[in-house]
Amino acid sequence: MTWQNRHEGRPSSSRGASNVIEGPGGLESTTSTEEKEDSATSSVKEEEEEGLILPNMEEIKELSEEIEQILPSDFDFEFEEEIESQPYLDASFKEELEEKMKSSKYMKMLSSRKRLPAYKQRQEIIDLVNSNQIIVLSGETGCGKTTQVPQFILDDYIEKGKGSLCNVVCTQPRRISAISVAERVADERGEKQLEQSSVGYSIRLENRLPRKNGSILFCTTGIILRRLESDQKLKSVSHIIIDEVHERDLLCDFLMVVVKDLVALRPDLRVIVMSATLNAEKFSQYFNNCPHINIPGFTFPVKQHFLEDVIQLTKYRPDPEPTQRHKSKRYPKWKKYMMEEEEQEEWNMKAWARNLPTDQYSPNTISALTQIDTKKINLDLVMELLRHIVNKMEDGAVLVFVPGWKEISDLNKLLLEDSRINSRDLRIVPLHSLMPTVNQRDIFERPPAGIRKIVIATNIAETSITIDDIVYVIDCGFVKVKDFNPEKGLQTLESFPVSRANAQQRKGRAGRVQAGHCFHLFTSLQYAEMKEYIAPEILRTRLEELCLMIKILKLGKIESFVNKALDVPSAEAVKAAIVNLQNLQALDDNEELLPLGYHLARLPLDPHTGKMILFSAMFGCLDPICLIAACLNFKSPFFTPLGKEAQADRCRKALAGDSPSDHIMLLKAFKKWEIASRNGNGRKFCYDNFMSENVCKMLMKMKKQFAELLYNIGFVNSLDPRNKVANIHSDNENLITAVICAGLYPNIAKVHRVAKPNRSTVSVILQNGTKGYLHKGSVNANETYFPSKWLIYHKVMKTMAVNVYDCSVVSPYPLLFFGGKISFSLTNVKGRDRECVEIDGWIPFWTERATYDLVKDLRKQLDKILEDRIVSPRAVDLTVSSKEQVIINAIVDLISKEEVTHHDFRDDDQWDSNEVDY
DNA sequence: GAGCACTGC
Incomplete structure (x- = not known):
């Protein structure tokens, strides 16, 4: 896929205000691993397009076969096998390594590796690993810990002539990092060819496995947890490296509990826990005060500026009457603490401001600091700072961290309309997981001379997307955080002040290729007093899937297992999950798995969508339900370009036709995509309908995986999700909705008030009496007629209001x-x-x-x-x-x-x- | 009263 044909037939408006938002759907580039698919799906065959709802098996068989070729067909990496010493291999690995040392390319690579801080402590790390079962290794981004440590361990074994005994597994929280780190390490080891490589990766639905002995495997945390099902002791693993533990994601916290128990059963297993420097001691304490080694960082210096510096620099004066158009609300959290505590805090802040050194800060700055409201995001100040950077500071891309969609949208508008910045000189890139720009290559490209790239991003740019040419970071000081209220059973998403860990990570984004600047829009006083970390995910999420995992891995009583975690979730949250699973007939009164629970625990889905696909096999609508399940669990193939929200909504409404259902709408859209794909128009179809082709392909693979799993359990006779017997009712909308209902019940909402034409959205009442609204993105959001007032839904979340995100009218x-x-x-x-x-x-x-x-x-x-x-x-x-x-x-x-x-x-x-x- | 980010044989 080249740059040119991404623009097939569409003129690119790179002149004028070069905002990247273009066309109905925006453009999407493919990642390297997807490239082969583009040629695979562009076969052409004449076929009439019907307004059918569901896939016709004959029509799309061809496409299915093509996708099949792309899928990893089998897992020949046998975790169950215990490692045995193989002297022949030991000798050959050693020889191979010595041979590499003669290659100039390898040596050149080695010399650049030797410049990494991690390499300078190579022997120390090896010794520590060899003499301790568990160690904690900390270091900042760029110190080389992820790429080097696995190699130190393997090469040390090889050099000692026991390479066949070493299988290092290194877990990563994200799919992308598993692939890219594996590729980087393969490169460093001069192993571009994939056969018999010492390095590989394994992520869901995609793997390039290394050789069986003497290897390094990078995999996602979820993969290793799944592998534990068939190999409780990880017999084939000699070293497990748990990377990025400081991010504290759910699966990582879970894996740490498992590994902590496992070391007693596997005295030969070595564990390396890798984290950022901040708070690394906590992990060492958790693993019984195991040794901790720190590797100093290696990024370019980034100058940190706090609010007082920004005000001094820009001479910003808070507007006593901010303009209405972007006056943002104080975040709900602060309402709760509006009492004495906050007044005290503000007073502290004023006292602190008055004591700032007057040789550095002008009276105006100090006065501004006493007036400014630091409890809400301040886009006026962001604009003032952007004007300063764009007009007065040296070239270099700017990355602005904001909490969410609204702020991206507001700031984008302010920038385009600002009289003191020439928007023709800007390339503004809005970056959000639901916007098409996440897949575009533009975000990584350096703009032409004289054009300033400004990326306005959510937290996605903190870890997932790395843009190398960023020189200036503006940290607005807020982040959206998901939380879960077990009493109300309600998930929430609200903005909170960032933690110090966020602030440091954001700062690091400015120093990737050269020295940079980070502007934090909070004071150094706030920085000193802020929380080190946002609460770990295990304390903020539903625990149903975690409970099922505990049971399927036979890790004992749920409560006692959970109590061994680094941070222990509340008894209420655990209880709520257990009760929910009992109501589903997944667990019995003793919290043991019932037959349904056993199936659900083995499916890579939440229990409700898992139940849905089991029912689809029994009711002959496998293919459509598997697609819906994949979509509800992974992500919707629809995206929304900034500024085209209403247009995207209308497009989905049109795709739905007369079906009052987001789920049926998805099936119809997918069906049309499949037909378009067969005619070589898949990409264009996606572009025209605000869809992501990459996501569509991923959903197709997941659908196939579900069919395979159901085949393994014995619910279907074929590995093909489209096999005839299992799809005899696949064109029956009523039945499909019924199966969705069987899975998602009791997620029922009652229509309370229908939409008023062109004004309101539908309001609903949930089972617990909570009042909510249909999310604007739902095809039912503006509906004025409902054939039944009962809606089945999958996701509800409280943001500014309680929103139901997807739904189907159910009779x-x-x-x-x-x-x-x-x-x-x-x-x-x-x-x-x-x-x-x-x-x-x-x-x-x-x-x-x-x-x-x-x-x-x-x-x-x-x-x-x-x-x-x-x-x-x-x-x-x-x-x-x-x-x-x-x-x-x-x-x-x-x-x-x-x-x-x-x-x-x-x-x-x-x-x-x-x-x-x- | 419109959408932080991840993940799974």
Whole structure:
């Protein structure tokens, strides 16, 4: 894929205000690992495009086969095998290494490696590893710890003539880093060829494995945890390096508990825990005060400027009446602490400002500091600073860290409209995981002379995306943090002040290739007093999947395992997860795995979407449900270019047609993409419809993986997600929605108030009574008609308000057959008793007693059949009639033929009573 | 009352 054909047929408007946002969908470049796919999917075959909902097997078989070739077909790396000394290999590895020393290329590489700080402590590190089972090794980015330490260990073994005994596994938190580090190390070792290489990587759905003995494997943390299922002692591993532990992600914290216990069972296993310098002692203490070695950093010097310096530099004066257009709210968190504590803090700040040395800070600066509100993000000040950098400071790209979409959008507007900056001289790059720019190459390109690149980014630029030519970093001082409230069962996403770790990491982004500057928009006083770290993920997230992992790896009681973690989650959070799993029939009262739980624990999905795909196999709609599951768990293929939000929404609405469902909309869009791909227009289709082709391809691979896993469990007869028997109902929208309901229940929202044309969005009530809204990105967000007021959803999150992110309208039968407990009652409505079936006591349907009895009887039989099939999985041929199948077919029939009357819900009164008849 | 970031045989 070259630069030119990324622009096929589309003129690039690199003149004028060169904001990179262009065209309907923006452009997307492919990463190196994806490149081969582009040629694979561009086969051309004449085929009529139908407005069908779901994939026609014949039509896309070809594409499927092509994708299949790309997939890793097998895992021939046998973790189960214990390492055995192989003298022949020992000798050959040693010879190979000695041979390399004669190569000028290798020696040149070696001499640059020797300049890394890590290399200077090579012997010390080797000795420490050899004489201790666990060590902590800390060092900043650029010191070479990740690339060098695994090689030190392996080469030391090889030199000592025991190379075959050394298999180093180094875990990485991100897929990208596993690949890029492996490639870098292979390069350093002069092993470009992939066969029998001493270096490899393994990430989900993609691996290049190294040779079996004498190797270094870089893998994601999730991969090693999965491998533990079949090899509890990691028998084939001699050294495990857990990298980036300071990031404290969930899987990494989990792995540390496992490894801490494992060392007792594997006295020969060596563990190296690698972290940033800050707080490294905490890890050493955790591993019983194990030795700790620190490697000093190696990046270019970055001058740190705090708020007082920025004000002095820019002569910024806080506007007593900030302009309305970008006046941002004080973040909700601060509202809670608006009392004495905060007043005290502000007073401290004023006292501190008045005591600043007057030879460095002018009276105006000091006065500004006493007026400025440091509890909210200040884009006025960011603009003042940008003007200063753009107009007065030397060339070099600028990276601005802001918390989220809104600030990226606001700052982008301010920059384009500013009278004191010539926007023609700027290349503004908004960077957010949901914007198309994350896949564009432009972000890494150096702009032409005289053009200043300004990247406005979220935390994505803190670790995931590294832009080398950044010289100036502006750290706005806030970051979005996900949290979880176990009492309300609600996930939240709010802005918080950054931690010192964030600040340091952001600063480091300015010194990658040359000396730089970092401007923090908080005072040095705040810096000195700020929290070292944001709370680790394990304290801020739902724990269902963690619990299932504990059980499948047979790590004992959930609570006692969790109590061994570096930071222990609250008892409420653990309890909430266990109760949820018990309600799902995944765990029994003793917290042991039930048959369903056993299947769910083996699927790389959250328990609800896992249940969904199990049901899809039993109800003959495997392919579409696997796609929806992949999308809900991984990411949506849709992105939104900055400034084209409404256009992207309309586009998805058009793709949905008359289906009141985000999930069905996805199927329709995907189907169209597959047809376009076959005609060689996949890329254009994605571009026109605000989709990411890379994500589509990834979803396709995941879908295939799910089918393979279901095949392994025994639920389907074929490895192909599209096999006919498992897709007999795959064009049945009603049934697909019912299976979604079976998986995602009890995530039901009730439509409370429909949208007013062109004004509001739909408001909903959740089961616990919480009021929320449909997220603007949902195809139902602006709906004025609903055929049923019940919506099934996967994700709800509280930001400024409670938002439901995806949903499908669900009719009564799926709720009755796949929902919670059903009961019959007489309800008094306006003085009249009415017969009513209720699901879990909150979803009522008016009906006669006889209907209730019939449904109840069918439901009982269905539950028995499903339970039996979960206990003894087998591929079901829905075309073959059996007594069981008659029941299932009857229910499928009822669901398929159900038509719900369209109710006009514009009459608000209707919502307050339960007058909706079915 | 519109979207921090990751991840899994």
